[in-house]
Amino acid sequence: MEGRMEGTGGLGALATIAYRNIWRNGRRTALCVVAVAIAVFFNIFMQSWIDGMMDSIEEVVRTFETGHVNVVSSGFEAEREYCPVQYPIAEGRSADELADEIEALPGVRAALPRITAYATLFDSTVKHALLWGVRPARELAINHWNLTDRDDGLVAGRFPGEGANECAIGAALARKTGLGIGDKLPLKTVSAQFSDKYWSPTIVGVFEFDYARYDEGVILVSFERLGRILGLGGATQQLFVYAEEAGRSAELRDEVARLLGPGHVVREWADNYWVAVMRQSSFLYVIVFAVFQVVASFLIVNTVLMVIHERIKEIGMMGALGMTRREIVLVFFFEALILSVIGALAGCLLGGLVTKVGSLFPIDTEVFTGGGMKDLPFSGTIFIAFSPANIARGFAFGVAVSAACTILPSLKSAFVEPVEALRR
């Protein structure tokens, strides 16, 4: 054995011995491999799930809440939760003029004006809703409104025409109110001059964006018509700027802020509260995954300790034949490492397969949330993110944590005295 080790340069021979040793007890080996595989699979699956959820939140935020860069006036920002309309951007300047100016900046794909305002409905079932003044044709050239089907989200009829006395409502809102295409939707809103404005648009479309907040509580209307009713005089309450590359958002934010000057709040999508919360939580997930991996590794730790105990005479003989303590430790460490690698590979295979299949089919989040997270900006269905990088990370993480956990028990073999061991 010693001669072969010397001949092969040591590590290779030790690895070969370790590899042969793991098949001496197939059941125990299988248990170790399964434990590591489950941990690695869990980590890959959960990471892919979280990535899918984050992708969903980020996409919803970019589409509905902020754009890549969001522009509002300081007055609006101070009262944001009330969606005030009396604080337009760059008061006195038209929305189109501003949009043109921002679109002239390099890297800007579009600057879309939007208005949101609260409405009190005459309906006694649903008393309040949010008026969403947009230009559907321009919006849909940039965004998919239904993030699951990746289309305009229209399930019946059409979107309101520019300036028309029309509206489209969410499918859930239509169900609750019992209203449909052709019905009037009488409502009251408050204008920029703080006047009650009564309006009765005709429903011309029903949409399902698969975003509960919008499907249940949004009335989509023409930007022009809503601006006129609210007395905005061609100005806009918010501007949603979309960049050619989302990665340039921070740079674009600074350029837009310089262009508009003081009195405005310009933010990039990554500043959104939920996006920031999710990103900050990533560190916690790593800790959770590490704990899970360590717990799974205890099985390997236990195996190594048992093996050392079982082979105590063998260790004594290895020492008597001239193997150094380092070499004996390495044999046991390699044994644990090989178990970790086989387990991690199995976990990666399973994780890759499941996440790939999961990425093809939407998952209804209501099944998990019970519909109680409607205020969070994520789509009603999410897709698990299939990512080779996640799989590679899962493998490396699984092997590294499991191997690290077996170093200490492997060292135990170094303290076995050959003579003492052979006497047992």
Next chain:
Amino acid sequence: MRTKYFRAALAALALASAGAAAAAAPSAASLLERVDANEVYASISYEGEMVIEYQGKRYVKTFAASAKGSANSYVEFTNPEDRGTKYLKKEGRLYVYSPDAEEVMLISGHLLKESMMGSDLSYEDTIDNETLSARYVPTLAGEEEAGGRRAWVLDLAAKRRTESYPRQKLWIDAETGDLLRYELYALSGAKLKEYRLIKAEPIGDRRFPVEGEMRDLLRKGSRTVFKMRKVVLDAPIPDSLFSMKSLER
């Protein structure tokens, strides 16, 4: 015909709630009857102004208002932003015509609790038909100074559970009978709104509140000042004014 004058804008109701009262120590019921009596007119027409201060901004709304009997009133807003918006109160129901809707709409249910034209008054505040005496049980709570005047304090407890404000507190000028101040309370005891008389003028044989301030305490930093000009009392007003046709005209 004896009628109750409606408060403030549509709501001249709010302003007109002051009245002549006796200066001598009166009973709670007689004090409240005096307040009610001051609100009773055959008809009223005037030009009004609402100055609303909210969220650091100031909005001025002007309107022309007429009322006949306790059940009929008509208000047409004349400031540029609201021009064409008309309200009609007819037999306890409140209708609105908005140029944006181009149709007459009935304001009912939860909408009645909404702020009227952005002011500190709700629609509900403007359509009460019955006198305070009919709706509340008064108790004389003492004598206090209000706005530099000696005033009787009345505590009102609602007779019905459906009343918007289960409790009210009134300060009535001991000398002139003016309703100097009142507070409106929720069932929980929380103060919801408060009114303060700014100016009262003699019109005919009555003292008439021509300027008052209402604060909705649920709206932080908000107040609405009502001013009335060219007040004409008890002059004939054609019934046709209080019709759907007037709204749609």
